[in-house]
Amino acid sequence: MPVIEAKSVYKSFDGVTVLKDVSLNVNEGEVVAIIGPSGSGKSTLLRCLNQLINIDSGSITVCGMSMVNTDEKGICKYADKAALHKIQLKTGLVFQNFHLFPHYSVLKNITDAPMQILKMTKEEAQNKAYELLEKMNLSDKANAYPYQLSGGQAQRVSIARALALSPAVLFFDEPTSALDPELTVEILRVIKNLAKEKMTMVVVTHEMSFARDVADRVVFMDNGAVIEEGAAEKIFTNPSSERIKQFLQHFSV
Amino acid sequence: MDFLQKIMKPMLEGTAVSLEIFFLTLLFAIPLGMIVAFGRMSKNKFISKPVRAYQLIMRGTPLLLQLMIVFYAPYYIVGRTFDRFASAIIAFVINYAAYFAEIFRAGIESIPQGQYEAAKVLGYSKSKTFFRIIVPQVVKRILPPMGNETMTLVKDTALAQTIAVMELFRVATNASSRAFSTIPLLVAGLIYFILNYLVEKCxxxxxxxxxxxx
Incomplete structure (x- = not known):
């Protein structure tokens, strides 16, 4: 069953079309990498799938629940507030700049949403948080505050924060673009481990070797449209589009 | 020494009046300032424009004049004046709310958009985002400018004397002219200083x- 089904999504800002007829399916347990030049609409697509931006037309379905639909007359309609909230909890998003809550400790960053939103007990939430912190190799940082963390640690906390709500799919918006090469490896290792556990993930990235190693499928976007998608190996070794060849020339993978 | 003892009682009573103005102004101007800040940030022009005009008038004219208008204007409109103390509170509240609103607005707008986005994708409602994520960070950021305004307010309470509210400075001026002495004024100055010292400490x-x- 597809976790994400986006069909024919259009979005424009102030008359500039940033997404043109974009469709994307993500199946359970699959890791999809979205690559492409800056400004190609990759991040916008993720933000649409996470309800941070409303689309102009098209349809998005998450775990079989319709988030937004466009009828034959072209009227684009979002689901009601309760349904959108339910869908919101099915998707997690990890940001390029972490966006941890600075006034909360690492532990509270991870437990606050489960307690406030899912009404977990403090004990449940904390047990889960400690478990996730251990997985992220950050057990000793539970009581630290975000300003005391390195970029790599902050990004791992933000991954733990997203996982604490047990989303059906986790999105990453250039998760390593704010990090140095060493810390980048650290985050990519975490994502790789999640892939081994069959976590469904969509990763917008400029790390080509990572996309090739970890992604089951690669989607190449340019100018607001999906130019080509397919198995990682195929895209990197034998792409059919000239544009991809041109783009990949700059990377040695 | 006798003189000091004689003036101390009325001066402390005046101080009590000044403190009442101070606390009542804070009590009403802070919530009103929040409402004004939201009005100012509203995307609806019919709300934000009048709010801005109100703030411009409050910040652009002397508080002294505003005090007089609040107290004397009713005489020309309904033929009578109202309680001096209440008039002073009203004038202080509407004046300080305009200033507080700008501090709140600056604080709220300084929080990065990413905080709202992170909260949204974690499923926080708008009100939970505001009260749990935004407000605590705003409070930290606005403490220094709020300290400024609060200390100014302590001194501004002296303006209430223009409509004959018997606050500390009015009592001191009266005592001073009666006794041909500057000592009551100096004592008043010392009291304002001590009050602001306490405010700063808080x-x-x-x-x-x-x-x-x-």
């Missing part, structure tokens, strides 16, 4: 308390 304490994160 703010330092609050800042220290919120120092655990950056």
């Amino acid at each position: 703010y330092i304490k609050a800042e220290k308390k919120l120092d655990y994160y950056k």
Whole structure:
């Protein structure tokens, strides 16, 4: 069953079309990498799938629940507030700049949403948080505050924060673009481990070797449209589009 | 020494009146300032424009004049004046709310958009985002400018004398002219200083308390 089904999504800002007829399916347990030049609409697509931006037309379905639909007359309609909230909890998003809550400790960053939103007990939430912190190799940082963390640690906390709500799919918006090469490896290792556990993930990235190693499928976007998608190996070794060849020339993978 | 003892009782009573103005102004101007800040940030022009005009008038004209208008205007409109003390409170509240609103607005707008986005994708409602994520960070950021305004307010209460509210400075001026002495004025100055010393101490304490994160 597809976790994400986006069909024919259009979005424009102030008359500039940033997404043109974009469709994307993500199946359970699959890791999809979205690559492409800056400004190609990759991040916008993720933000649409996470309800941070409303689309102009098209349809998005998450775990079989319709988030937004466009009828034959072209009227684009979002689901009601309760349904959108339910869908919101099915998707997690990890940001390029972490966006941890600075006034909360690492532990509270991870437990606050489960307690406030899912009404977990403090004990449940904390047990889960400690478990996730251990997985992220950050057990000793539970009581630290975000300003005391390195970029790599902050990004791992933000991954733990997203996982604490047990989303059906986790999105990453250039998760390593704010990090140095060493810390980048650290985050990519975490994502790789999640892939081994069959976590469904969509990763917008400029790390080509990572996309090739970890992604089951690669989607190449340019100018607001999906130019080509397919198995990682195929895209990197034998792409059919000239544009991809041109783009990949700059990377040695 | 006798003289000092004689003036101390009325001066302390005046201080009590000044403190009443101070606390009542804070009590009403802070919530009103929040409402004004939201009005100012509203995307609806029919709300934000009049709010801005109100703020411009409050910040652009002397508080002294505003006090007079609040107290004397009813005489020309309904033929009578109202309680001096209440008039002073009204004038102080509408004036300070305009200033507080700008501090709140600056604080709220300084929080990065990413905080709202992170909260949204974690499923926080708008009100939970505001009260749990935004407000605590705003409070930390606005403490220094709020300290400024609060200390100014302590001194501004002296303006209430223009509509004959018997606050500290009015009592001191009366005592001073009666006794041909500047001592009551100096005593008043010392009292304002002590009050502001306490205000400053409270703010330092609050800042220290919120120092655990950056």
